[in-house]
Amino acid sequence: xxxxxxxxxxxxxxxxxxxxxxxxxxxxxxxxxxxxxxxxxxxxxxxxxxxxxxxxxxxxxxxxxxxxxxxxxxxxxxxxxxxxxxxxxxxxxxxxxxxxxxxxxxxxxxxxxxxxxxxxxxxxxxxxxxxxxxxxxxxxxxxxxxxxxxxxxxxxxxxxxxxxxxxxxxxxxxxxxxxxxxxxxxxxxxxxxxxxxxxxxxxxxxxxxxxxxxxxxxxxxxxxxxxxxxxxxxxxxxxxxxxxxxxxxxxxxxxxxxxxxxxxxxxxxxxxxxxxxxxxxxxxxxxxxxxxxxxxxxxxxxxxxxxxxxxxxxxxxxxxxxxxxxxxxxxxxxxxxxxxxxxxxxxxxxxxxxxxxxxxxxxxxxxxxxxxxxxxxxxxxxxxxxxxxxxxxxxxxxxxxxxxxxxxxxxxxxxxxxxxxxxxxxxxxxxxxxxxxxxxxxxxx
Numbered sequence: 001x002x003x004x005x006x007x008x009x010x011x012x013x014x015x016x017x018x019x020x021x022x023x024x025x026x027x028x029x030x031x032x033x034x035x036x037x038x039x040x041x042x043x044x045x046x047x048x049x050x051x052x053x054x055x056x057x058x059x060x061x062x063x064x065x066x067x068x069x070x071x072x073x074x075x076x077x078x079x080x081x082x083x084x085x086x087x088x089x090x091x092x093x094x095x096x097x098x099x100x101x102x103x104x105x106x107x108x109x110x111x112x113x114x115x116x117x118x119x120x121x122x123x124x125x126x127x128x129x130x131x132x133x134x135x136x137x138x139x140x141x142x143x144x145x146x147x148x149x150x151x152x153x154x155x156x157x158x159x160x161x162x163x164x165x166x167x168x169x170x171x172x173x174x175x176x177x178x179x180x181x182x183x184x185x186x187x188x189x190x191x192x193x194x195x196x197x198x199x200x201x202x203x204x205x206x207x208x209x210x211x212x213x214x215x216x217x218x219x220x221x222x223x224x225x226x227x228x229x230x231x232x233x234x235x236x237x238x239x240x241x242x243x244x245x246x247x248x249x250x251x252x253x254x255x256x257x258x259x260x261x262x263x264x265x266x267x268x269x270x271x272x273x274x275x276x277x278x279x280x281x282x283x284x285x286x287x288x289x290x291x292x293x294x295x296x297x298x299x300x301x302x303x304x305x306x307x308x309x310x311x312x313x314x315x316x317x318x319x320x321x322x323x324x325x326x327x328x329x330x331x332x333x334x335x336x337x338x339x340x341x342x343x344x345x346x347x348x349x350x351x352x353x354x355x356x357x358x359x360x361x362x363x364x365x366x367x368x369x370x371x372x373x374x375x376x377x378x379x380x381x382x383x384x385x386x387x388x389x390x391x392x393x394x395x396x397x398x399x400x401x402x403x404x405x406x407x408x409x410x411x412x413x414x415x416x417x418x419x420x421x422x423x424x425x426x427x428x429x430x431x432x433x434x435x436x437x438x439x440x441x442x443x444x445x
Contacts, residue, residue, distance in 0.1 A: 034055075034056050035054055035055065035056040035057050035093065035094075035096070035098070036054070036055050036056065036098065037052060037053075037054055037055075037091055037098040037099070037100055038052050038053045038054070038055060039052060039100050040099070040100055040101065041100060041101040041102070041103075042079075042100060042101075042102055042103070043102075043103045043104075043105060044071070044079070044081035044102060044103070044104050044105070045081060045104070045105055045106070045107050046081050046082065046083060046084065046104060046105070046106045046107070046108065047080075047081060048080075048081045049078060049079065049080050049081070050078070050079045050081075050102075051076075051077055051078045051079070052073070052077040052078075052079060052089060052091065052100055053077055054077075054091050054093055054098060057093045057094075058093075058094075059093060059094055060093070061077070061091055061092070061093045062091070062092040062093075063075060063076075063077055063089065063090070063091055064089070064090050064092075065079075065087050065088070065089055065090075066087050066088040066089075066090070067085060067086070067087035067088075068087075069082060069083065069085075070082060070083055070084075070085035070086065070087040070102070070104050071085075071087040071089065071102045071104055073089055077091070079102060081102070081104040082104070083104060083106065084104050084105055084106040085103075085104055086101070086102065086103050086104070087102045087104070088100070088101055088102070089101075089102055105196070106255065107197075107255075109204070109254040109255065110254060110255065110256055112206065112218075112220055114256070115206050115252060115254070115256050116206075116208070116218050118256040119192050119206075119208060119250070119252055119256055120161055120208055120216065120218070121160075121161070121189070121190040122136050122137045122189060122190045122191060122192040122250070123135070123136050123161060123192075123208040123209065123216075123249060123250060124136065124137070124143060124158040124159060124160055124161070124185075124189070125158065125159040125160075125161075125209075125210045125215055125245075126143070126145045126149055126150065126156075126157075126158055126183075126248055127155070127156070127157045127158070127159060127165075128149055128150045128152070128153035128154070128155070128156055129153055129154030129155040129156075130152045130153060130154050131149055131150075131152065131153070132149075132210060132213060132245050133145055133146060133149030133150075133209075133210070133245060133246075133247040133248040133249075134149075134208075134209035134210050134245065134246055134247065134248045134249030134262070135149075135158060135183070135248045135249065136192050136208075136248075136249060136250040136258065137189035137190060137191045137192060138182075138191055138192070138194070138258075138281070139191045140188040140189060140191065141169075141184055141185055141186070141187065141188055141189070142172070142182060142183070142184060142185070142191075143158060143168075143182070143183045143184075143185050143189070144180065144181070144182055144183075144248070144261060144281060145180075145181050145183065145247070145248030145261075146179050146180065146181065146247045146248040146261060146263055147174050147175060147176055147178070147179045147180055147181045148179055148247065149181070149247050149248045150171070150174075150181055150183075150295075151176075153295070153296060154296065155292075155296075156168035156171075156183070156292050156295075156296075158183070158185050158187070159215070160187070160189075161215060161216045163215075166185055166186045166187045167185070167186045167292075168183045168184070168185050168186075168292055169184045169185060169186055169291075169292070170183070170184040170289045170290065170291055170292065171183060171184075171289065171290050171291075171292065171294075171295040172184050172286045172289045173284045173285050173286035173287075173288070173289065174284065175283065175284050175285070177232075177233070178233055178276065178280050178283060178284060179233075179263060179276060180261060180276065180280065180281060180284050181248075181284075182281075182284055182286060184289070192250055192252070192256070192257070192258045193256065193257045193258070194257060194258060194278055195253060195257045195258065195259040195278055195279075196255075196257060197253060197255055197257065199223060199226040199227075199236065199259060200223065200226070201223055201224075201225070201226055202222050202223060203222060203223050203253060203254060204220060204221075204222055204253070204254045205220065205221055205222055205223055205238050205240045205251055205252060205253060205254075205259070206218065206219065206220045206221075206240065206251075206252040206253075207219050207220075207221075207240050207241065207242065207246060207249055207250065207251055207252070207262055208249060208250065208252070209245060209246040209248075209249030209250075209262065210245040210246070210249075211241070211242075211243040211244070211245050211246050212243050212244050212245050213244075213245050214245070217243075217246075219240055219241035220240060221238055221239040221240030221241065221271070221273075222238065222239060222240070223236060223237070223238055224237040224238055224239050224271075224272075225237035227277075228274065229375065230364075230375060233276065233280060234276070234277040234279065234280055235260075235263070235274045235275065235276055235277065236251060236259060236260045236274070236275045236276075236277055237272070237273070237274060238251060238260075238273050238274075238275060239271035239272075239273065240262075240273060241273075242262045242263075242264070242265045242273040242274075242275075243265070246262045247262065247263060247264075248261060248262070248263075249261070249262045250262070251275040258278050259275070259277070259278055260275030260276055260277055260278055261275055261276045261278065261281075262274075262275045263275055263276050321423070321428070321440070321442075322346070322348045322352055322421065322423035322428055322440060323346075323347040323348045324344055324345060324346050324347055324348065324352065324392075324430075324440065325344070325345045325347070326342055326343065326344045326345075326430065326432040327342070327343045327432060327433075327434065327435070328340065328342060328415065328416065328417045328432050328433050328434050329341040329342065329343055329399070329434075338403070338404055338407055339401060339402060339403050339404060340365060340376060340401075340402050340404065340410065340417065341399050341400060341401045341402060342363070342399070342400050342402070342417060342419070342432065343397070343398075343399045343400075344392055344397065344398055344399075344400065345396075345397040346392045346393065346394060346395065346396050346397070346398075347395070348394055348423060349394055350394055350423060350424050351391050351392065351393050351394060351423075352391070352392045352421050352422070352423050353389060353390070353391050353392075353421065353422040353423075354378070354389070354390045354391075354392070354400065354419060354420075354421045354422075355378065355387065355388055355389040355390055363375070363376040363377075363378075363402050363417055363418065363419040364376070364417065364418045364419070365402075365404065365408060365410070365415065365416075365417050366414075366415060366416045366417070366418070374404050374405060374406060374408040375404075375405045376402035376403065376404050376405070376417070377402060377403055377405070378390055378400050378401065378402050378403075379401055379402070379403050380401075381401045386403075415433065415434070416431055416432065416433040417431070417432060417433070418430065418431045426442065427442070428440050428441065428442055429441050429442070
């Protein structure tokens with residue numbers, strides 16, 4: 001009897017084993033079901049749709065959006081991008097959650113009215129006592145402007161476009177070379193978004209600022225050139241109106257993003273205006289902020305450069321202007337030139353300094369009507385080392401040698417060279433040619 005029971009038990013066990021063996025003779029393992037969301041992150045344009053799903057999910061799924069006004073989602077997992085921003089889509093199934101990060105971008109160009117409504121609250125007037133310029137918020141309580149606007153400040157305040165005035169609390173950082181300054185102010189302003197669309201020749205641009213002290217002046221134009229590099233600083237050339245008082249304001253693209261800091265214009269040209277590329281702001285050192293008092297007292301008042309800010313009238317401290325003769329010396333009029341020189345005689349009563357100027361361009365050579373300008377940088381003719389600053393004393397004559405950043409065709413009849421000099425604390429724009437005659441005018445901002 002016992003043997004019979006043992007035989008039956010053994011037979012049953014064999015049947016159980018056979019039931020779990022696959023036709024190939026392998027025992028099948030029961031794997032746990034894996035659940036995952038179809039996308040963990042996605043970028044959508046406004047109006048674009050995306051359908052999400054949970055792979056391997058069993059049972060009901062609940063969908064939700066952290067910011068329904070940016071990206072909404074239906075019960076079936078269909079996402080619709082509504083406006084620029086970021087949102088997190090969450091799916092819940094069997095008490096477990098799965099997320100997808102959604103970034104919504106707005107690639108549609110805005111009208112001029114929409115640009116103004118979006119950006120004007122982010123623009124301020126910067127009052128430095130001795131000068132007046134513009135600025136704009138990059139985040140709450142943080143304003144960007146040109147360094148030359150505040151260089152000779154006797155006080156520092158900002159004024160909003162609705163005429164409310166606030167104190168500047170600190171100078172968070174500045175760079176004379178980049179002509180940029182970052183200020184901490186006593187106001188939670190409205191930041192203007194940074195450029196995410198790149199730069200395109202001919203694209204529409206806008207400025208908002210205090211042109212000639214006329215607060216809240218709105219102008220439009222276009223990008224004339226996406227990249228003008230002067231002494232290592234990247235500029236955007238534009239025909240958008242820039243006047244005294246615009247210095248430090250935003251150059252805005254058609255998406256309501258700041259692409260540059262409006263900086264300078266040339267009175268001897270037509271609509272030749274420059275804005276520092278906003279990407280240069282990353283180079284400003286903000287590790288050593290200083291109080292306004294520390295900034296105002298950082299240099300002796302005896303070395304004050306006078307009124308050279310956003311509303312500079314171009315007059316030196318004693319009311320005089322530089323008197324000089326300069327001649328553009330051609331190295332190879334008939335071929336490719338890699339260097340040039342300028343001979344300068346200073347007839348003024350005070351020294352003239354060339355280099356380390358706000359314009360950041362030591363010299364620009366205009367080879368011929370068929371080619372563009374070429375930047376040139378001074379060097380020591382004996383050591384061949386670059387020179388940062390050159391001083392020409394009163395009554396002194398000096399030849400300055402310049403290395404060209406690239407080969408250029410120099411025509412004896414058509415070529416000219418431009419440079420910016422400082423005399424008695426004020427900058428002047430100079431242009432000369434092979435004939436030796438020189439144009440000297442106040443450099444405008």
